[in-house]
Amino acid sequence: MSDPLDPRAGEDTLTIFERSREGRRAFVPPRCDVPELPVEELLPQSAVRDRSAELPEITEPELVRHYTTLSSKNFHLDEGFYPLGSCTMKHNPKLHERVAAVPGHARLHPLQDPEYAQGALELMSRLQGALAEIAGLPHVSLQPSAGSHGELAGLLLTRAYHEANGEPRSKVLTPDTAHGTNPATVTMAGYQVVKVGTDPDGGVDLDDLRAKADADVACLMLTNPNTLGLFDRNIEEIERIVHDAGATLYYDGANLNAVMGIARPGDIGFDIVHFNLHKTFTQPHGGGGPGAGPIAVADRIEPFLPVPQVVRRPGRNGTEPFFDLEYDRPLSIGKMRGFQGNFGVFVRTYAYIRSLGGDGLKEASQVAVLNANYLKALLARDGIAEYLPIAFDRTCMHEFVVSGRGAKERLGVRTLDIAKRMLDHRVHPPTVYFPLLVEEALMIEPTETETKERLDHFAGVVRAILEEAGDDPEIAKGAPYTAPVRRLDEAGAAKRPVVRWRARDENPGDPARAQDAPASGTGAM
Amino acid sequence: MAEASYPDDLKYHEEHDWARVEGEQATFGVTWYAQDALGEVVFFDPPEIGAHVTKDQSYAEVESVKAVSDVFAPLSGEVVAVNEILAESPEKINEDPYGEGWLVRVKLSDPSELDSLLDADAYERLLEVGA
Amino acid sequence: MSRYTGVTDRELREMLEEIGVGSLDELFAEIPEALRLRRDIDLPPGRSEQEVFEELSALAARNRHCDEEITFLGAGMYDHYVPAVIDTLLQRSEFLTPYTPYQPEVSQGGLQVMFEFQTAISELTGLPVSNASVYDGPSAVAAAGYLAKLETRRSRLVVSRGLHPHSRAALRTHAAGYGMEVVEVPLGAEGATDAAAIEAAVDDDTAAVFLQQPNFLGTVEELGELIEAGKRTGALAVCAADPLPLGILKPPGELGADICVGEGQTLGNRLDFGGPSFGFFAAAERFLRKLPGRIAGETRDVDGRRGFVLTLQTREQHIRREKATHNICTAQALNALAGVVYLSWLGRRGLVELAELMLRRTHYAREALGLEAINPGPVVREFAVHVPDLDALFDRARRAGINPGYRLARDYAEYEDGLLVAITERRTRADIDRLAAVAGSIREAVTA
Known part of the structure; x- marks a missing residue:
């Protein structure tokens, strides 16, 4: 688990609190140019904190590295295709x-x-x-x-x-x-x-x-x-x-x-x-x-x-x-x-x-609908449609819904597995399991700012995942493999919620910590 | 529990709940089918001791990661105990739905309601029709 | 073709052919004829990037911003220094352009930020659980009212008038929906909430009592006493708080508050003419499953690596629907990121140093102005004074390049001649002395 050669293990999952070392700082306060009266003279004792809030003590270079490293673990729109249904992930102009x-x-x-x-x-x-x-x-x-x-x-x-x-x-x-x-x-x-x-x-x-x-x-x-x-x-x-x-x-x-x-x-x-x-x-x-x-x-x-x-x-x-x-x-x-x-x-x-004007806004909608219908047509081809049939197959507007029912029955992979395998192809999966009345739903909204070749590529990814699942469904079921982490224990997170970091010595008696705490002193189960 | 099972000594409600009647009291839980449909249970929100539960009405909730499900009372009565183990280990509902995964114990107010519940065979037939 | 779409004529033909229609218009055949817009939308034609930049810059130039005057204007949002690291980090596409982290495996950055944010808010407020942010301070107050209703099933909310007027207004607006009465308790003689008045206002049907630390006038409230008085009949104590003074003030959680909410603009966020910033929402452990909005939790992946997920989602609208703890989905993740970066930049000692500087300058300024204080007791970051001739003060101050503060009469008929003066680390002694000189000239003019 802490193989030093595995770039995803260990050090880079420390929280900012665990990087703290007493005495370091990024902030230098402005000069106090008014009389430095003692706090006790200005505030009643009953109102004053007994101990300072446990915020990190960290230098600016380490602060910047920490959050830059974190940022590198996010998939984002500027990086790739993000057909998240109902979310309209169109380009954000700079x-x-x-x-x-x-x-x-x-x-x-x-x-x-x-x-x-x-x-x-x-x-x-x-x-x-x-x-x-x-x-x-x-x-x-x-x-x-x-x-x-x-x-x-x-x-x-x-x-x-x-x-x-x-x-x-x-x-x-x-x-x-x-x-x-x-x-x-x-x-x-x-x-x-x-x-x-x-x-x-x-x-x-x-x-x-x-x-x-x-x-x-x-x-x-x-x-x-x-x-x-x-x-x-x-x-x-x-x-x-x-x-x-x-x-x-x-x-x-x-x-x-x-x-x-x-x-x-x-x-x-x-x-x-x-x-x-x-x-x-x-x-x-x-x-x-x-x-x-x-x-x-x-x-x-x-x-x-x-x-x-x-x-x-x-x-x-x-x-x-x-x-x-x-x-x-x-x-x-x-x-x-x-x-x-x-x-x-x-x-x-x-x-x-102002950039698009009235005509540009209309064009945005037209292309959004064009892109959705084109992608829908690509997914209606043989090799895909039998596994991911279109739910309510009419001309769609800017998005459409397919059902993973076929893939579940014929390939033994669920919508969730297909979505997770997409992560290895560096595309964001569509919205999954919504709307509720479509079994194993995938809701796909390409938006107008995607080019034809992006849509073609996505259809190719879907096809490749389905073909691969036909050979070996276990691959999709274990995906993703290339993301910063693999599938996470969401049930465990909900059963015994850890929603804040705590210094280890604050809770020395906690058996969960003693038993399975990495060197970082995390509060994980 | 990996395999479906519906013990003969229990009475079943069509909303996938069971009751084990012992004298004036009964223990309630959810069936193998219910826990399987829900997936891994992460939280059980029990009623308070002393609360009155009414046959066919919801008296508690069980939650998985992505779903919340009402639990229906197979019989009416007053809650006399709740399964404290579930607060720490809600997965017992999945692992042992008829044993350690029981939910509440109720002092029955109307034993005649028992007649309307299903036996194991009838409940399994209901599941077959439903599927 | 606009610059953000790129369908060439040839591609358009190919795509329509693949779809099996003859024209773009056919794709809209499902919309009844009678309902289609028969004309062009009445907006000016699109413009080049350069022209749009110039047009918006010209509009911006007609605003007087905080670098163009010495401002003592606060009243809920404050002119703090925002460090350069925040600009750098917030503009990273990796933080700026993802959606809500629905796929945790490729959202570990955002999720860990939420977890760190929750930890920092817990530390500041002295309460063990926090969500990943809500819209802003006032809507956080309104959300606390909804939680109190769900928790207690009572129907009254008792609110100190020391709470920000916008928080009180938002609470009233929301309470009209969820069916609760809002009762206000006036401030006492020295601009502080009176514990006896709170105690008298709560009854068996009171779901929650709302307090603010420091209150809207900058008064440091006797929070412990007020919370005790408010909880007498089993109501929840909700405290709104400014997070920076919490660097030195006792955390509301330690004083018995059940919920602590607040406005996050002061934590590394821009003024932005009022938003976006963020609201925070922290609570006692027993409310964990009743919190509004997103919560990040720590867990492990199948290989045992540490990771983070959105957790306890069964509270939320997309699962629990009409029984959800709140309807919120989009919150203020990017602004909360600014918040946690700012708190990390300040650090454990820096937050205390900054809060102490504000405390000392606030007291210095109140004395330097030489006007009768509305709240003569302990204050931090803000204080209120009676001004003999407010219009004259504003007039002279404006001419001296100073924005003297906030006219209390806008929200408090009881302080008709009141001026609320805000102090941040950006207001130096020299700035304060310039305002004091204007105040002095007003005093002299009145006595002359």
């Missing part, structure tokens, strides 16, 4: 990092007087306008921090809307294909989840919807194209049923990348839309955030939007307009978070929209 880092953006205090933040407020105002045009809905709040946060804002707006009409309702409909965030959001917003079934075509089951859309339903949350990558052909009828019931229609924008400039949720009749700026609009995902989840809404929802709203006021002398933050909104649901939202993300999104 310009965006540069414009976000300009001091006028990066070093601007969120409470700066609007008079001295006109550039930031105008950028937000222009972005609101652009998102409104893309959604086909007139009003935008940039505030929510992620898609799920936008969903929650949308349901709180729905609640405020119905309550203002004097008819609080208690249920929200979600299709059984929905992302887990939808039902989780419903509960957090104080509603009860009612699931709607899927028809044999992969769309919403209209009969089931009609039966459930009663006067106590507040909203239907819909992803369209849905999580199967299919545009719901019955969307007009769905819209009628939901609005006839007096409910709002919510558009989960996770899959907006399929339809920019082609169809607009607002024109279809959706009342509330959220955008995932970290999907559709290229905010780098950062290994799990940050993102942003602005919402666009119809006129009847507008009075309830969060505060503050960015507004454009006529110029004071009839000249330049003045951009302001409006707090005086008596019907507002209030604040979803601190300040105005993830402005740094807005800068990148705005740069993207």
Whole structure:
């Protein structure tokens, strides 16, 4: 296990805490230029720490090496193909990092007087306008921090809307294909989840919807194209049923990348839309955030939007307009978070929209759909399709779902094994085991920024893995072999959770440590 | 336990739970089929002692790494004991679902409910139909 | 063709042929005719990289940022020095461009960062378990309210007005959804939360009590007493905290707090006009399976090598769906990375040195200004004063290139003439003396 010739063993898995040596430092404090009064004179003893927080003591060179080494253990979008369904892993333009880092953006205090933040407020105002045009809905709040946060804002707006009409309702409909965030959001917003079934075509089951859309339903949350990558052909009828019931229609924008400039949720009749700026609009995902989840809404929802709203006021002398933050909104649901939202993300999104323009955004969606259908066609060829049949084989939008059922039955390898073997080919696997109603699902979203040869290569990888599994399924079952680690004991991690590092001497009696602790003094089992 | 088994001395509920009745009390657990479908169990969230459980209703949860499953009461009654071993070793549910992997012991409130449960043969037939 | 897509005409023909359709338009045949946009989307045409850079730079130039004035503005986000190592590390594609670590074998870097982050937050807060971050401080407060509801099934949340106004607002907004009443407890005479008032406000239906250390005015609260008073009827004690002063202040966990949350901007993150930064969420051990969001855990691979995974995922929305502990999925991993790099850069002694410097300068500044303090007791990083003529002060300060701070009246009608002054390691004695000179001229003008 600690073979010194194995580059993956030992030293490079130490945490930063284990690299600490008393007396080292990276930080040199600025000079104290005020009287150095003893802390005890300034703070009551009851408020003062007994011992300092156990942070690492490390030099800058070692700090940089530690995190650089860690970074080398991540697969990332700049390295290779990342067809993670529903996540829209499109290229992150490098310009965006540069414009976000300009001091006028990066070093601007969120409470700066609007008079001295006109550039930031105008950028937000222009972005609101652009998102409104893309959604086909007139009003935008940039505030929510992620898609799920936008969903929650949308349901709180729905609640405020119905309550203002004097008819609080208690249920929200979600299709059984929905992302887990939808039902989780419903509960957090104080509603009860009612699931709607899927028809044999992969769309919403209209009969089931009609039966459930009663006067106590507040909203239907819909992803369209849905999580199967299919545009719901019955969307007009769905819209009628939901609005006839007096409910709002919510558009989960996770899959907006399929339809920019082609169809607009607002024109279809959706009342509330959220955008995932970290999907559709290229905010780098950062290994799990940050993102942003602005919402666009119809006129009847507008009075309830969060505060503050960015507004454009006529110029004071009839000249330049003045951009302001409006707090005086008596019907507002209030604040979803601190300040105005993830402005740094807005800068990148705005740069993207300016770079592509209206025609470029439409082209992005067209190519996203082209790439998905092309890859789907490649995977429908003999040698692949019998093992990974397409679930709901229609023209897809920007993503599609295949089932690993055939591979499981005929080759004895599961979707998980195929995914893990892809890691050895240096491509990221698709989303696996979602949506739930497809057995052994692989959900594939290539995005528009992949070239044809990347798609061809991926199809070749899939074919090679299946052929190899035909010869020897054990290879896939043991994969990956070339990643920094092999398959990890997730059950063990969940049974006896170790969620922080502890110095060994803090817990000398712990038998698990004594028994199987490497020289590093880790708290592993 | 690698091979499926359904002991004859137990009574079964169609939600894949079993009951071993001993006088006024019964021990509950999940069947071999249930633990196999769930995969390696990593956590059992037991009810409190003294809690009332109702036949056909969920009284606890078992979790694997990627799934949560409700556990249904095959019979009604009051919880008098929970299997403390599972807090440290939830894998006992997989290894020995009818022995060390038992979940709770219940003082039955309505012994007549027993009549509605399945015997081992009937439960196995149910599994065959289901599969 | 845009610069980020690259389908040549020839490839387009080949791809359409492989798909079996005649044109791109046919791929959209599933969208009903009537619903398609019949016109071009009404946005200006695309621009070159250079033009976009210039346009955004021109917008940025219309903002006055922290290097263009001496700023005493804080109120939740602060002008701290961000070390160069953070720029270098955060711009690495390996950290910047992966998705959430769904495939742990090729995400060990990000997962180990989360684990280290959780450890650092545990150390600061004195609580054994931490998640891998949430959106920001106020949303972390709101998440704590939801946990309190799930845990206690009670219906009231008692909140000190010493909590950041945005935290209180976010809590109210979220509580309206999950169905809880939020009750505010006013600050006492010296800008500190009054333990007796907290004790009087809690009842058997109170799920949680919310406190902040230091509070919004910079007052160092008697946290132990307040927590004891708040927990009298079995409510959870939630403490929001600024992580830098926690270098010298007693960790909330040691004083009995069940949950400690806070805003992470001060840990190596940019101001960014309010975000993205991160929120942290730490708790007592018994809440481990009730935490919101991602948690990294340590484990082993099949060869026995140390590794890290996202763990306890059954709490989360993608598995537990409507019964999830929270709906969050995307959090703030990159910002949390900045946080743990910053704390490692400061190190064990550096954090204390920085906090002590802020403590001393805060006390120096309060005295130097010579204005009546709203909170005359112990303060750190921020303090509040009554200003005889706030408009005049702002006017003169602005002309001297100084942003004097935050007008409390924006959020506190009770402090109509209040000014909140923030101190960081970037505000030197000379800066403070310049603000003091302006304050002095106001004092003289009023008395004259």
